[in-house]
Amino acid sequence: MWRYLALIAIMLAVVSAYNVRLSTADDYTTRFKTWMVEHNKMYHEEEEFYLRLSNFIRNIHSIEKMNRQYGRTATFGLNKFSDLSLDEFKKHYLMPNYKPKARVTKETFNYPSNIPATLDWRTKGYVTPVKNQLMCGSCWAFSATEQIETANIMAGGQVEYLSEQQIVDCDPYDGGCGGGDPYTAYQYVQNNGGLTLNVTYPYTAANGACYANSTAPAVQVTAFGYASSQGNETQLREAMAARGPLSICVNAEPWMSYQSGIFSSTCSDDLDHCVQIVGYDTDATSKTPYFIVRNSWGTDWGLLGYIYIQAGSNLCGITNEVTYVSVHPDSSNTVNYHKMH
Structure with a gap:
C-alpha cells in the first residue's frame, strides 16, 4: 500500500x-x-x-x-519507449558503461577523393533488413553482424541473416547484453572460424550458454579494422564510398523519441550505442547535409528503423569509432529468407 x-x-x-x-x-x-x-x-x-x-x-x-x-529539421514524438524513464531506456537499449577500445596503432587511410555527392548503399542491395535488439544492450553484436552480412553480400556471397546471439553468448571479449565492441566481436568471429545463421542460432535478447560448436559457420571473417580517423567526416564519406556501409558507435541517448527528419540536437560524443552507417545525402530544401544511419530498434522506431544525422560537426561522435570487416563467404549455404527477429 x-x-x-x-x-x-x-x-x-x-x-x-x-x-x-x-x-x-x-x-x-x-x-x-x-x-x-x-x-x-x-x-x-x-x-x-x-x-x-x-x-x-x-x-x-x-x-x-x-x-x-x-523542430526546424527533425520531429520527435511518442513511441514504444514513452513509458520508460531515461535511466531505464539507457539500461535496456544502450550501453551506459561502454568504453571504446584504445587504438594501439595510428592508421593511415588513403581513399579516392572523387566520391559521389550522395550515396545510399541500400539501393545497391548491400544492406539487410532492419532488426530489433529488444531489451538487451546487444547493439554492438547487431552492428558487427550487420557489417559481416554486408561484407558477405559485397564479396559475392548470398544474402544470409547471421546470428547476433552467437556473438552475445560466445564472444569472450565482451559483455553480452551488458555491452561490447564491434571490433572485438569481429576478433571473436575470426578466431572461432566463422559466424553461423540466425535460423540455426536464433536471437533471444538475453545472455545464454554458448553452443556455437554444435553449429556450422556460414561466413568467415578474414580481416577487420578501423576505417577512418576520429573527427574526419570527409574521410568517413570516402571510406563509405570505397568500402560500403560501415559499423559505427555513437551517442544515442537523445534518439529516444526521434521520429523523422534530420537529427541536429545537442548530442555528446560519449559513445553508448553501435549501429551501421549506410550513406550520406543533402536535404534538397534546407541544403542540410546528413548521414543515413541504420538502427537496431525495429522498424517501428524512427524512419522505418533509420535516422538521419546532421553532418558537419561530428554530431553524436559519428566518426569516433568506424570499423570495417572483410569475409570469405561460404558458398555451400542457400539463401535464408526467414522471419527476422
Whole structure:
C-alpha cells in the first residue's frame, strides 16, 4: 500500500513540476491509455500503471522541448519507449558503461577523393533488413553482424541473416547484453572460424550458454579494422564510398523519441550505442547535409528503423569509432529468407 501511495505522490509531483492542472492530468491519463492500446501495453498493478504514467508525462514534456528547440529539421514524438524513464531506456537499449577500445596503432587511410555527392548503399542491395535488439544492450553484436552480412553480400556471397546471439553468448571479449565492441566481436568471429545463421542460432535478447560448436559457420571473417580517423567526416564519406556501409558507435541517448527528419540536437560524443552507417545525402530544401544511419530498434522506431544525422560537426561522435570487416563467404549455404527477429 505504501508503495502505491508513494507512486501516486510521484505522479502528483510530476504534474506539479510541469504546472499541469488536474483537468489536464486527466487528459494525460486518457492519452496514456490510448497509447497503451496502440502499443499493446498492459500493467497488472496500479503501482506500475502510475509509475509508467509519470514517465509518460515526463516524456511528453521532453518531446515538446525537443520539438521547440530542434523542430526546424527533425520531429520527435511518442513511441514504444514513452513509458520508460531515461535511466531505464539507457539500461535496456544502450550501453551506459561502454568504453571504446584504445587504438594501439595510428592508421593511415588513403581513399579516392572523387566520391559521389550522395550515396545510399541500400539501393545497391548491400544492406539487410532492419532488426530489433529488444531489451538487451546487444547493439554492438547487431552492428558487427550487420557489417559481416554486408561484407558477405559485397564479396559475392548470398544474402544470409547471421546470428547476433552467437556473438552475445560466445564472444569472450565482451559483455553480452551488458555491452561490447564491434571490433572485438569481429576478433571473436575470426578466431572461432566463422559466424553461423540466425535460423540455426536464433536471437533471444538475453545472455545464454554458448553452443556455437554444435553449429556450422556460414561466413568467415578474414580481416577487420578501423576505417577512418576520429573527427574526419570527409574521410568517413570516402571510406563509405570505397568500402560500403560501415559499423559505427555513437551517442544515442537523445534518439529516444526521434521520429523523422534530420537529427541536429545537442548530442555528446560519449559513445553508448553501435549501429551501421549506410550513406550520406543533402536535404534538397534546407541544403542540410546528413548521414543515413541504420538502427537496431525495429522498424517501428524512427524512419522505418533509420535516422538521419546532421553532418558537419561530428554530431553524436559519428566518426569516433568506424570499423570495417572483410569475409570469405561460404558458398555451400542457400539463401535464408526467414522471419527476422
